[in-house]
Amino acid sequence: MISRLLIANRGEIAVRIARACRELGIEVVAVHSTSDRDSAVVALADEAVHIGPAAPRCSYLHVPNIVEAALRTGADAVHPGYGFLSEDPDFAEICAAEGLTFVGPPPEVMQQMGNKATARRLMADAGLPLLPGVVEPVRTAEEGRAIADRIGYPVIIKAVAGGGGRGMTVVGRSADFATAFASTRATARAVFRDPAVYVERFLPSARHVEVQVLCDAHGNGVFLGERDCSLQRRHQKLLEEGPAGHLPAVQRAGLGAMAVHGALSVGYTGAGTMEFLVDAAGRAYFMEMNARIQVEHPVTELLTGIDLVREQILVADGRRLQVRQEDVVPRGAAIECRINAEDPARDFAPAPGRLDVLQVPDGPWTRFDTGYRQGDQVSPHYDSLLGKLVVWAPDRDQAIRRMDRALAELRVEGPGLHTTVALHRALLRHPDVIADRHDVQFLDRAMPELIARTASLAEDPGLAVPAARGPLQLVRPPTPDPPAPVRPPQERTSPMPDPSFTIDDLMDLLTQKAGLSPTARTTDPDARFSDIGLDSLAFLSMQTELQDRYGAEMPDDSPDRYTFGEIVATVTGATDSAGMA
């Protein structure tokens, strides 16, 4: 039985997982980097552990600290969310070795699905249709050209280790193959440190359709309908919806059954997604499997009423699936818009900053998943996803109108902050999107037009219904409040100065918060962390405490840099200056 779960992630998905845990009665351990110390999930969690500086490689990707945090806090399970370590088989394996339940598929399966060539071979073995092409890496340009000539142009050269739209090149004719092959390999080597590439047929006007599957460890699996994610910019999804209404219901059911069969054939457990490309004639080809919860999972949740994260945790805990295929009845239509802190006008450059205003839309069947609150800082260290706006309606037309209404209600403001809100509104007004006849290249084609449209929408962010004569006032208008950041009340007291802070106080603090054994206490001001057997994790715990209690912290997160005397001096020094100010 999972009773305490560590969330090895941040942002909206960390909050999402924490909520599912709360509802299941599971205690939540959050981990956070220095820059996320005041994030929403930290406030939600039963316990929070500072695992390192802002750079992900030192915190959310740093396995030793995360595993140590889980062990120290007595967590018995780890949920990796998406991104970061979610598809790292080593991490899954290490968790298992340390006795932690990993919420995800077994490491071997994750390894297989993570290698696209292996995944495609296994799925081909399971009878899933693949695009004409090769499954194994292509070694030389001549070999690749021979394959391309055989399967017919246009072809796409893709990095085996690729993703995120990088390391792929479309080739239109045989003569261009060698150059494209060399440059794709060079990119793959530079970006993914693996030059291996493969070649497959490129479908010029295809749709991206993915099936959500859920499997338990007892060989049962169901599919939870599909999502259409064809609105992608350079292979980055921007807007997802369900169901894939352009496909007949019987074909969608066929695709779902195929996806479950494929997942079960490799021993997959947990929530996963099978991605397909569907060509203009409606033929589906397996692309890859994502062995994790996905960003766009709420689309499926709204369509089916099934809490995916909850189910994911339960099957990880060894439970049998309670959902049978016949219980899964997708209803209506759902749309998700990814609200990113990016500036579409500047080629989607990240535009982070402080969220002076964050007003979340509300109303019927309107959901906003975010890890940010008004007043928070959007950090440049992490992905630019501010939140996900998801709506449900009985049909697609209503869902589009509801989404547009909700987007108009959403207010995100701050210095230097730009978002994709207006772009989404422009997108939902485009005739091809309204008619559901766009394909995966649509966004890249239509982007200039959409950006132009976005500019005019951004100038008038309000609703399309103007108040013609101004507001009617029956009473004196209240004086407007300054836009002070609104924060949920914190349990902690605010930092209090303590000029009398001594090394004994520091030892007390370390005993309480960093697991310092009473026998290892020292009074030597020249001693350091290593002298009393404490490590960097203990140091980070101390940092958090010093910040919370005294408003002080050491400038560097490295424990070996400071003697205890220096730490005490910093606390009292900081207190002095605070007292004078």
Add this chain to the structure above:
Amino acid sequence: MSTSSTTTAPAPARHPADHAGWISCPACGWLLYRKRLDRNLRVCPECDHHLRLSARARIALLVDAGSFTESTFAPGPRNPLSFADLRDYADRLQEAARRSGESEAVVVGTAAIGGTGTVVAVMDFGFLGGSMGVEVGRRVSAAADLALERGLPLVTVCASGGARMQEGVFSLFQMARTSAAFARLREAGLLSVCVLTDPTYGGVSASFATLASVLVAERGAHVGFAGPRVVQETIRAELPRDFQTAEFLLGHGLVDRVESRAELRPLLTRLLALHHGPAPTAQAWPAPPPPLPTPSRPRPDLDPWDVVQRAREVDRPTTLDYLRSAFDDFVELHGDRAFADDPAVVGGVASLGGRTVVVIGHEKGHTVRERVARAFGMPHPEGYRKAARLLGHAETFGLPVVTLVDTPGAHPGPEAEEHGQSHAIAEIIQRSSRLRVPVVAVVTGEGGSGGALALCTSDRLLVLENAYLSVISPEGCAAILWRTATAAPTAARAMRLGAAHLYDAGIADAVVPEPPGGAHTDPDAAAQALREALLRQLDQLSGLDAAELLASRARRLSRIGGDDQALRAVPTVVPWES
């Protein structure tokens, strides 16, 4: 001091977090999951530090799976001095054998790398710091002899602190023994490649380790004669951060290449295939293309000044462009093995229509940054010495040479003079005039004076349509004779710059056609034309033996500037028949 090693490998500092599953990177301290580190060939994914490998791990990394057969050696006398320090040397040997699992600091055998059979000798730093005593010397020499006996190439992986102190002067003489063995290999035309790994020092680096035909240093490896501590204590100076690293060696022209661990096997595969691959067969390679329909005579209507400007066009394909587009494979070899790697001259081993050739050429680069870095294609003496060394490589392995000429001239500057520019140019002209393999020179762009002629002494001279050879730049000529550089176009015409004159004067054997408007308008077509011209010339020359080549090359040089008759018409002695 410098030729000896400490008796034991320095015990690696054990990080408290070290346990079965995790290892701390010795360079950056990052905690690494051991399995991931192993998958990454024991290269730290955080800082790219290449952790040391045992000899067995090296062999597994480099050779085709299952192809390694170890050579066994009868035990020899092991303790010639009956040496004992704090412990008996015999004890130390036993301990080293137990800890490393090897009987000595080098493992020898035969294997295949990318399908090419080869002898391998791999040192193990874990055995007494890879130090070279009598047995290591014997095994390394035996590896060379085995290669000689079987006609195979030799790949050596070095990791050594130097000569072994416990065997005294006997160790020292292993330097001579192994060096001689490598010389026999070279005389027999068999390729030897040394992979220099961290660390290679002292008596090993000053003998066979740096005597192979191709030297490849693994990224970050420290290689040198005297260890940095010895150097620092002796001269008491601050050493540069990268002192004696692989990258430092490359910058100083001392190794041919620096490769990351993952790139070593692919590189060895290519090198072995280029030097010892299966001989090309008619089936494996397309027949040489039919003669070009385009006449190899120049278009007479080209204005010399237009030719000069097209030859200098920034986008005109350079040697490296042609190596990528006109040749099938190319492994660049860097450095003059003495002082520097001149980026204005590039060279290496290439494959062209199934034939392996040595290619040397001037390199200008295209962007401003590249052009500055490559000194606009103006070589220093180090560039010519690199070229001369590569000519030697070609002769050793019987490979034809192709030179691509495109330079404003040799670098004019005080350093170039200090380092002997004149002699370096003279030397390479002389070397190429007597080289015992075919040489085809192609003027691809500017042919500025002696700096260009250095690569023009050949059996065949080809010239691209918009290329020229000149005794001085048209601007220089105009400034001297017309007293203004603005007369350069007039000077260019007066000097008859261009392919037409070279062809008519009998200096160029053929003109390589360019796309209309110049090579830069369609680099691929230009490369194709060059490729076909080269294949034709190499085909013609391949039938000639060394004596015929040398004789015809000498005749060719005497003919230039007036035929033999004209020269004979000015006799210094009265011919007896008259």
